[in-house]
Amino acid sequence: MNILLVEDSAAEVSALSAILHAQGHTLVVCAGGDAALLQFSHQAYDVIITGAFVPGLDGFALTQAIQQRIVPRWQPVIIVFRECDEGLQARAIEAGADSFLVAPVTAATLNARLMVIERLQAMQRDADARMTQLSRFLAAEEEDLHIARHLIEHQMSPDGVRRLEDPAIEVWQQTCTRLGGNMVSVNRAPNGVLHAMLGDASGYGLSACVSLLPLIAPFYRMTSKGLSLQTIVRELNAKVRQALPENRAVAAQLVAVDTREGVISVWNGGMPTAFMLDGFGHHFMEFPLTHPPFGMVSDDDFDDRIEQHAFTRGEQLVLVTDGLLEAVGPLGKRFGEEGLAASLVGLPRSQRRKELMAAIDVHLAGEAPADDMTLLLIDCEKEAIPAHPLPAKVVSPRQLGHWHFELLIGVNEFSHIDVVPLLLDVVGRFESMQGKTGELFVILSELFNNALDHGILRLDSRLKHAHDGLETWLLLREERLTALSHGEICIAVAQVNEGGRLWLRVHCRDSGPGFDVASSLARLAQQSQEHVDERMHGRGLALIKRMAERLSFNESGNEVTVLLPIGNA
Numbered sequence: 001m002n003i004l005l006v007e008d009s010a011a012e013v014s015a016l017s018a019i020l021h022a023q024g025h026t027l028v029v030c031a032g033g034d035a036a037l038l039q040f041s042h043q044a045y046d047v048i049i050t051g052a053f054v055p056g057l058d059g060f061a062l063t064q065a066i067q068q069r070i071v072p073r074w075q076p077v078i079i080v081f082r083e084c085d086e087g088l089q090a091r092a093i094e095a096g097a098d099s100f101l102v103a104p105v106t107a108a109t110l111n112a113r114l115m116v117i118e119r120l121q122a123m124q125r126d127a128d129a130r131m132t133q134l135s136r137f138l139a140a141e142e143e144d145l146h147i148a149r150h151l152i153e154h155q156m157s158p159d160g161v162r163r164l165e166d167p168a169i170e171v172w173q174q175t176c177t178r179l180g181g182n183m184v185s186v187n188r189a190p191n192g193v194l195h196a197m198l199g200d201a202s203g204y205g206l207s208a209c210v211s212l213l214p215l216i217a218p219f220y221r222m223t224s225k226g227l228s229l230q231t232i233v234r235e236l237n238a239k240v241r242q243a244l245p246e247n248r249a250v251a252a253q254l255v256a257v258d259t260r261e262g263v264i265s266v267w268n269g270g271m272p273t274a275f276m277l278d279g280f281g282h283h284f285m286e287f288p289l290t291h292p293p294f295g296m297v298s299d300d301d302f303d304d305r306i307e308q309h310a311f312t313r314g315e316q317l318v319l320v321t322d323g324l325l326e327a328v329g330p331l332g333k334r335f336g337e338e339g340l341a342a343s344l345v346g347l348p349r350s351q352r353r354k355e356l357m358a359a360i361d362v363h364l365a366g367e368a369p370a371d372d373m374t375l376l377l378i379d380c381e382k383e384a385i386p387a388h389p390l391p392a393k394v395v396s397p398r399q400l401g402h403w404h405f406e407l408l409i410g411v412n413e414f415s416h417i418d419v420v421p422l423l424l425d426v427v428g429r430f431e432s433m434q435g436k437t438g439e440l441f442v443i444l445s446e447l448f449n450n451a452l453d454h455g456i457l458r459l460d461s462r463l464k465h466a467h468d469g470l471e472t473w474l475l476l477r478e479e480r481l482t483a484l485s486h487g488e489i490c491i492a493v494a495q496v497n498e499g500g501r502l503w504l505r506v507h508c509r510d511s512g513p514g515f516d517v518a519s520s521l522a523r524l525a526q527q528s529q530e531h532v533d534e535r536m537h538g539r540g541l542a543l544i545k546r547m548a549e550r551l552s553f554n555e556s557g558n559e560v561t562v563l564l565p566i567g568n569a
Contacts, residue, residue, distance in 0.1 A: 001114060002026045006036040006050035006062065012080070012103060016049065019107045023114070033057025037065055047117055049078045052088060060095040067096035074124060076117045080105060168194055168257070170353045170377040174360070174369060181208025181250075182321050182372035185216060187223040190424065190441035194257040195223040195232075198376050200271065200321045201250045202293075211250050214243040215294070219254075225421040226441055229256045230304040233267045233294075237302050240295035249293040253319055255378060260543075262382040262470065264317060267306045269293045272320055276380070279314025281346045310470035315380040316349055323371030329363045339363060353377060403430065406492035406507075411484050414452060419491070420444045427493055432502055432566050439547055440504070443562055446540035447508040448491065453477065455512030455558055456487040487511050495566070502566035503549070507559065514557030 003020060007013045008031045020027050028045070030036040034056035040048070048066065050059040057065065059079045066075055079092045079100045092100045099113050164171055164186055171184050181201030188194055197219050201211035218239050222232045233254055240250055251270035258264070266274055270293035276285040287307045297303075320340060327335040343359035344352045356375055405426060409419060423444055428437050453459045457480045463473045492507040545551050550563040 001046040001118065002044075003028070004036060004039060004045040004048045005029045006031075006033060006048065006054050006059070007080070008032060008051065008054050012051065016080075016105060016110075019105070019110055022107070023111055025114075031055065033059070033062040036062055040066055041069075045075075046121065047076045047078065047114065049080065052079050052081050052092070059097075060091055063092070063095040063097050074120075076121070078113060166194065168259075168379045168381075169196065170375075172353050172357060172375040174373045176204075176323070176369045176371050181212055182323065182374040183212045183216070184374060184376055185219050187220050189223055189226040189256075190438045191226060191445055192260065192438075193226075194255075194259070194378070195219075195229075196255045196257075196319075196376065196378055197252055198271065198319045198321065198374065199250055199252040200323070200372075200374075202248065207248075211240075211244055211248055214239040215250060215252065226424065226445075227418045227421050229254060229265050229267055229306050231418050233269070233306075234299065234302055234304045237269075237294045237297070238299055241298070244295055249295040251293040251322075255317060255319070257317070257378060257380055259380070259382055262310050262312060263308055263474070264311055264380055265306045265308045266317075267291070267304070270296075272322055272325055274317060274319045276309070276311070277316045277318060277344065277352075281344070281348060281352070283341060283345050285309055308474045310468075310474075311380040312382055314349075316352070317378040317380060318344060319376040319378070321372065321374045323369060324360070324373040324375060326371065327360065327364060327369050327373060330365050330367060333363075335360065335363050349377075349379065402494065402496055404492065404494035406490060408488060408490045410488045411486055414456075414484065414487075414489075415481060419448050419489075423491060423493060427504075430495065432495060433504070436504070436564070436566065439564070440506075443506060443544055443547060443564065444491070446544050447506065447560060447562065448489065450540060450560075451489045451508050451510035451512070451558075454515065455510030456484065456489065457481060458512065504564040504566050506562045506564070508561075509559040512558050514554075517553045517555065517557045 003025050005013065005016060005020070005027055007016065007029070013029055017027055017029070028039065028043075030039055032055035033050070036048070036050065036054075037057060048063075050062055052059040054062070063077045063079065066077065076099075077097045079095075079097045081088055081100060081102050084102045089100050098117065101109060101113065164184060166186050166188070169186055173182060173184070175182075181199070181203065183197075183199040183201075185197040185199070186195070197215065199212055199215055201208040203211070215236050218235055219232065222235060236252070236254075240248075244250075249270070253269065253271040253274060254267045255274070256265040264276075266287040266289075268274065268287060268289060269291045271290075273290070274287045275283055278284050287309075289305065289307045291303050291305075318340075325334065325336055325340065329335075339359060340356070343356040347355055353375065360373065407419065407423060409417065413419075420441060424437055424441055427433050427440060433440065454461070457477060459473065459477060459480070463476070464470050466472065488511045490509045492505075494505045494507075496503050496505055541551070544562060548562045548564050550561075552561050553559065
């Protein structure tokens with residue numbers, strides 16, 4: 001060991017030097033405390049042995065000065081007394097000495113003290129090495145997490161659009177110190193339907209972040225195409241099973257809010273139950289249907305059933321992760337459903353997020369949460385149909401030729417194929433249709449749904465006028481669709497050049513018996529003078545009539561043709 005000996009007595013220096021040299025230690029001698037402090041500032045020593053009352057800084061003051069300089073490291077110091085005095089020994093400990101000896105010092109006693117210090121120093125070096133290794137590991141993990149977060153953020157806004165700023169949603173998140181796997185994704189379909197996904201991957205850190213990656217890109221891709229919620233959740237389950245190990249799963253809740261129809265659809269995979277608050281802040285509806293998280297079951301066993309409910313005006317959907325409900329305060333009490341309800345129920349929409357944040361702060365009392373916490377609020381406000389025709393977008397296509405295609409689907413495909421996105425994918429490949437896919441999505445959706453609901457399933461829109469009429473409509477639609485044994489729908493789309501202009505012609509035919517065209521058109525003309533946002537039926541045809549140049553039916557009413565202007569030829 002490399003030892004600094006501080007002693008002004010030649011006899012003590014000689015005796016201690018002989019012992020230390022005999023034990024193989026290296027020795028530097030200083031006659032006083034001031035010289036020793038200066039020597040210590042230029043060179044590190046394994047142990048300092050000092051007399052209690054050396055000239056200049058005495059042993060107590062020297063020990064205190066050295067320990068102040070060395071913080072937070074440890075510097076072993078042994079103080080030698082000329083006589084045994086408990087008061088002096090207490091002063092030595094208070095000054096920061098590790099041990100003390102009484103002269104004359106024997107070789108056995110000194111060697112025992114140094115062996116203890118040497119073992120402690122070996123443990124210190126091992127602890128320092130482990131701390132260095134841990135620091136490097138944590139730095140590498142933080143860099144990995146930074147990259148994972150960047151990848152997730154990039155996938156959530158690949159085109160630079162900040163979709164979480166959608167005015168219909170409010171998000172609050174608080175991460176734990178270990179970084180959990182919460183994620184919120186929001187996107188709108190071509191027809192304006194709002195899609196939201198709240199995900200919660202199991203575990204913490206990098207594994208949780210990486211587990212979210214298989215969900216994000218497919219979610220944005222499929223919602224941008226207008227695919228149905230059932231199709232989306234089934235595909236996401238397949239992606240998770242394909243990308244992650246068998247023991248990994250991702251809980252998620254997906255929502256589709258159709259503000260034009262006033263219908264909200266929810267699929268829940270292992271998340272807390274979502275609920276609705278009405279315009280007055282009263283808790284009035286829950287979505288209790290729960291499925292296993294993504295990745296837990298095969299495609300054959302996967303259940304894509306969704307819950308659908310109607311809304312009118314001022315409602316708000318509330319979704320949370322279990323980290324919020326399971327947040328435990330200093331007294332061991334979880335925040336729970338009671339805390340969530342107390343912070344939201346009875347308040348106007350503008351105050352709910354702020355009130356929840358305050359309630360969580362009070363509950364945790366400054367402690368960090370054990371898991372990520374996320375709150376997602378979605379406004380459900382039924383919108384009105386525009387009172388005036390939508391402005392036509394004039395394009396100058398290079399290809400002015402005619403093209404035409406049609407799709408014929410039967411009863412077996414009604415529930416398993418997203419017809420409208422399939423058609424839209426084909427139409428969107430033509431240059432002349434650039435910028436028109438949003439309007440075309442609405443038209444195709446209305447024509448197909450009208451043919452299926454009224455032509456094939458024979459549903460009467462007047463059902464929606466009754467109390468809970470839309471709920472009854474949705475249930476009856478599901479029952480008839482399940483029991484359906486025959487029927488077909490054909491949709492033909494063509495681009496035509498007539499009168500120096502380009503037109504898109506959409507023709508839809510169903511195998512149903514049709515309807516009274518004359519009375520329906522008369523009723524449609526009368527409804528065009530009413531507040532269309534107050535009606536529960538007839539909204540689709542009214543919207544198509546405002547968007548299209550021409551809307552016509554055959555005599556029986558089971559065929560309809562829409563002519564949509566594209567631009568000048």
